[in-house]
């Protein structure tokens with residue numbers, strides 16, 4: 001059965017700086033007319049970086065959840081930006097790393113029910129340390145955690161951020177091999 005839903009009319013409700021909200025009128029495969037609320041987003045990048053046996057995280061206040069969240073360094077894509085270039089920029093800005101070995105680890109859809117956002121995932125095992133260069137409205141602490149301790153925290157459900165949990169999980173075999 002073809003499960004495709006057809007858009008009859010796309011209605012832009014809000015056109016923001018980082019996302020656009022649409023309320024689209026659609027027809028289901030069995031000919032029912034209904035609406036889909038969709039957040040369109042330019043996408044982002046996230047990287048697990050290693051230096052001397054530590055994984056580098058950032059801790060920042062996330063307004064939507066009203067608390068600080070521990071995450072792997074990440075950021076949004078600029079218009080038509082290559083994910084590799086975006087990832088290099090974000091690593092420099094957030095943790096002051098220049099990656100010498102950026103490896104693509106696939107991508108993820110953070111919330112398929114209401115957004116088309118794609119997050120590209122990376123792994124960087126060789127890094128040169130320089131200074132950070134944060135945006136003026138970005139406040140975060142760099143938190144380095146030993147690889148084994150990071151996995152203990154993962155197993156104890158201490159991470160909350162989806163991209164962080166997924167990248168740690170994908171790299172478990174590589175990082176805990178001995």
Ligand SMILES: [Mg+2]
Pocket residue numbers: 073074075076094
């Ligand atoms: Mg960021």
